[in-house]
Amino acid sequence: MRITVNGTDYPVPDDVRVSLLDMLRERSGLTGSKLGCNQGACGACTVLLDGERVLSCLTLAVQAAGREVRTIEGVAAAEGELHPLQQAFIDHDGFQCGYCTPGQICSALGMLEEFRRGDPSHVTADLAGGQARFSHEEIRERMSGNLCRCGAHNGIVAAILQFADAGAGE
Amino acid sequence: MTPFSYRVATSTTEALAAAPDSSERFLGGGTNLVDLLRQNVEQADALVDVSRLPASIDETEDGGLWVGAAVRNTALAADPRIGARYPMLSRALLSGASAQIRNMATVGGNLLQRTRCAYFYDVPGARCNKRVSGAGCDAIGGFTRYHAILGASEQCAATHPSDMCVALMALDTVVHLDDGNEKRRLPLSEFYRLPGNTPHFETELRTGELVTGIQIPSCRAAVNSTYRKVRDRSSYAFALVSVAAAMRVENGVIADIRLALGGVAPRPWRAAKAEAALAGRAPSQEAFRNAADAELADARALGGNAFKIPLARSTIAAVLGELAGDAA
Numbered sequence: 001m002r003i004t005v006n007g008t009d010y011p012v013p014d015d016v017r018v019s020l021l022d023m024l025r026e027r028s029g030l031t032g033s034k035l036g037c038n039q040g041a042c043g044a045c046t047v048l049l050d051g052e053r054v055l056s057c058l059t060l061a062v063q064a065a066g067r068e069v070r071t072i073e074g075v076a077a078a079e080g081e082l083h084p085l086q087q088a089f090i091d092h093d094g095f096q097c098g099y100c101t102p103g104q105i106c107s108a109l110g111m112l113e114e115f116r117r118g119d120p121s122h123v124t125a126d127l128a129g130g131q132a133r134f135s136h137e138e139i140r141e142r143m144s145g146n147l148c149r150c151g152a153h154n155g156i157v158a159a160i161l162q163f164a165d166a167g168a169g170e
Numbered sequence: 171m172t173p174f175s176y177r178v179a180t181s182t183t184e185a186l187a188a189a190p191d192s193s194e195r196f197l198g199g200g201t202n203l204v205d206l207l208r209q210n211v212e213q214a215d216a217l218v219d220v221s222r223l224p225a226s227i228d229e230t231e232d233g234g235l236w237v238g239a240a241v242r243n244t245a246l247a248a249d250p251r252i253g254a255r256y257p258m259l260s261r262a263l264l265s266g267a268s269a270q271i272r273n274m275a276t277v278g279g280n281l282l283q284r285t286r287c288a289y290f291y292d293v294p295g296a297r298c299n300k301r302v303s304g305a306g307c308d309a310i311g312g313f314t315r316y317h318a319i320l321g322a323s324e325q326c327a328a329t330h331p332s333d334m335c336v337a338l339m340a341l342d343t344v345v346h347l348d349d350g351n352e353k354r355r356l357p358l359s360e361f362y363r364l365p366g367n368t369p370h371f372e373t374e375l376r377t378g379e380l381v382t383g384i385q386i387p388s389c390r391a392a393v394n395s396t397y398r399k400v401r402d403r404s405s406y407a408f409a410l411v412s413v414a415a416a417m418r419v420e421n422g423v424i425a426d427i428r429l430a431l432g433g434v435a436p437r438p439w440r441a442a443k444a445e446a447a448l449a450g451r452a453p454s455q456e457a458f459r460n461a462a463d464a465e466l467a468d469a470r471a472l473g474g475n476a477f478k479i480p481l482a483r484s485t486i487a488a489v490l491g492e493l494a495g496d497a498a
Contacts, residue, residue, distance in 0.1 A: 015173075016175070017173065017174070038208070039205050039209070040201055040270075040271060043268065043270060046270055052244075052273045053270050053273060054270055054273055055201070055270045058199075058201050058204045058205060058271075058274065059204075060197075060204060063200065063221070107269070107270065110270075111269060114244070118248070119244065119248040120247070120248060120260065120264060121264055122261070122264040122265050122405065124264075127254070127257055127260050128253045128254050141405050142269055143269075144268055144269075144404075144405035145268025145269055145406055146268075
């Protein structure tokens with residue numbers, strides 16, 4: 001059994017204690033995903049596992065065996081052109097130091113898919129009313145698992161809104 | 171983290187196939203257990219990954235729902251049947267943790283996350299009766315903003331952090347258990363223990379027993395239900411006080427009332443005294459406040475958490491008022 005990361009297969013670590021994050025960073029040369037709190041409180045390690053955003057620090061690598069992982073390295077087009085969401089983060093100053101950014105972008109991509117399929121959030125008024133209106137308030141709530149200690153949250157929300165409004169679905 | 175073995179179970183039979191004297195632990199989404207192992211709060215020799223067991227939500231004969239233990243919190247919250255029939259459960263789930271954690275966390279794991287406080291996690295720095303039986307408790311006399319006001323003991327005042335379980339408690343949910351030899355069912359109200367002198371035992375779960383799913387009974391009142399969570403920041407924080415409530419008013423009186431509290435006790439707290447004070451009464455703000463007072467008469471503060479008593483009182487009254495609407 002292998003772990004597929006951004007389309008490339010990697011071996012499952014022999015030591016089952018290795019987290020998915022450590023496997024990516026320390027064994028696979030994929031240092032885009034960041035180690036923040038290492039306890040599920042900050043979101044810096046967010047990756048997409050079979051399309052769902054998860055915390056790679058609390059996921060054992062072995063739990064990803066046979067599944068597909070997408071990290072920030074797999075977001076831009078192969079020829080190096082930025083993904084439109086990455087460009088939107090630049091356009092709106094959605095970061096200062098950039099440490100939380102890979103997690104923010106992976107989280108936002110997962111969030112947009114949750115939104116498209118009609119998942120409600122804590123601030124969605126009508127649980128059964130189909131898709132909630134895509135708003136500043138909805139994005140803030142749905143992105144609350146990703147902290148930014150530089151305080152770029154307003155820029156992050158603006159970048160996600162721009163990307164979503166452009167209809168730039170994947 | 172101490173070394174452990176790992177295997178994946180794809181069926182309940184496989185999950186329960188371990189030797190009787192095995193020390194295997196079941197792993198769901200890992201959002202609590204992996205953290206506890208890494209912090210050396212807990213140790214495990216062997217993990218059985220049960221997060222890939224069949225995860226279905228099915229209708230039951232009595233008009234309720236069966237939810238498999240491996241159903242993810244995100245899937246349960248978004249299920250249209252939950253949203254329509256038990257909105258307080260969707261609301262509770264959506265107020266819990268972050269989207270990433272809800273995507274990982276299973277129903278079984280949510281039920282079995284540890285009752286905990288910061289001292290429980292502070293292995294090198296704090297005494298904790300839950301970690302080491304009889305060691306003492308550094309929380310009592312320490313920083314107690316997040317601790318329990320109901321159901322605590324001299325040994326432990328940590329709170330059960332789940333939001334989901336507060337709503338499930340109000341809904342008379344039944345937990346299904348299987349150890350490979352015997353299947354049994356326990357109402358959630360009998361599943362959780364209070365700390366007493368054995369705070370390291372949090373549930374009635376037996377060694378080797380697996381939570382296979384939960385059964386949520388039909389509940390007409392739950393159509394008119396909600397969950398309110400008061401916390402230190404507006405998202406991604408544990409409850410200081412939370413209230414799950416459902417109310418059905420008929421002919422001007424409360425025909426059915428379900429009330430449970432989170433953030434205030436070592437287990438999800440069914441507010442039976444408040445329910446008894448409200449059943450058959452006409453809904454009014456006075457009745458709601460009196461019911462809250464009845465529930466909180468036994469509340470005891472440790473110092474830093476004294477604010478929770480008036481906060482719980484006002485939150486209960488506000489939520490019941492919201493559900494009563496024009497009837498109150």
